[in-house]
Amino acid sequence: MSSSGVLGIGQEPAAPGAPEGPSERVLLSRLRRGEPEAFELLVRQHQDRVFDFCVRMVGDREEANDLVQEIFVSVHQNLGRFREDAKLSTWIFRISKNQCINRLKYLKRRGRGRSDEYEEVGEDALSGALGAAPLPDAALESARERARVQWAISQLEPDARMLVALRDIEGMSYEEIIEITELPEGTVKSRLHRAREKLADLLGRLEE
Numbered sequence: 684m685s686s687s688g689v690l691g692i693g694q695e696p697a698a699p700g701a702p703e704g705p706s707e708r709v710l711l712s713r714l715r716r717g718e719p720e721a722f723e724l725l726v727r728q729h730q731d732r733v734f735d736f737c738v739r740m741v742g743d744r745e746e747a748n749d750l751v752q753e754i755f756v757s758v759h760q761n762l763g764r765f766r767e768d769a770k771l772s773t774w775i776f777r778i779s780k781n782q783c784i785n786r787l788k789y790l791k792r793r794g795r796g797r798s799d800e801y802e803e804v805g806e807d808a809l810s811g812a813l814g815a816a817p818l819p820d821a822a823l824e825s826a827r828e829r830a831r832v833q834w835a836i837s838q839l840e841p842d843a844r845m846l847v848a849l850r851d852i853e854g855m856s857y858e859e860i861i862e863i864t865e866l867p868e869g870t871v872k873s874r875l876h877r878a879r880e881k882l883a884d885l886l887g888r889l890e891e
Contacts, residue, residue: 707771714762726755729772732853733779739848740783741790742837750786754779773862776855780845780863787841835885843878850875 705713705724713721733754737747757778765774836844849855849863860871 711765711767711771722759725758725771729775730755733775736776736779736848736853737783739833739836739852740841740844741786742833746786746790750779750782754782757782769862770859773859776849776859777863777865783845784841831886831889835882835889838885839878839881843874843881846871846875847878847882851879 710721710725714725730751734747734751737750737754738744741747741750754775758775761778765771769777836847839847845864846860849860850857855863857868857871860866861868864871866874
C-alpha cells in the first residue's frame, strides 16, 4: 500500500534498498523496557506521515510542527496504556487525530479558521518555498495543483478533512480508518463519499 494515497500528494516512498527497522512487536517490547533508542526509532519511523497528516488537517506547517511534538510526547506518556488490540501505527494516528481536532477547535476560538478564498500561488512564492532555483513549468504546475488540493481540503469540515487525509492521501485501509476514527464502516464510507463530492466541487470551481 502506498502512503501517498490516491491523490498522490502524500509522503515520498522510501528509497529502494532502505534498511527496515525491527518488527512492531520487537519495537514495542523495547519501548516497554524504556529503551531511549527505541523511542527515537519510533519517532523516525512515523514522524513524516504524522506531520503530513497534521498539515492536511490544520493547513499550517508551523502548527503541524508543534502538533507533531505534542503527539509524540503523548505517545511516550501513554505507551503503558497501549493494549495491542490495534497496530502501533494506527494507535499513533488515533492520538494524532484527537490532537488535530482539539487544535482546530482552539484555532477556531481564536478566530483562525479556514480561509474562504483561494489565492493564486505565484511562481516566486513557490520557488522560495521549494528552493532558490526557479521551478520548471511542470514542477510549478505540480506545486500549484498541490496548493489547490490543500486549499480545497481546508474547506472541508474537520471530520471530512480527516477521512480524506487518511484514505486518499495516506492511503490507509478502511479497517485502519475504523480503528483510528472509532466510527462504523458504513459511516466512514458514506462520510468519505460526501467529502469526495465536496472536494470535487471545490476543485471544479477553481478550474472555472
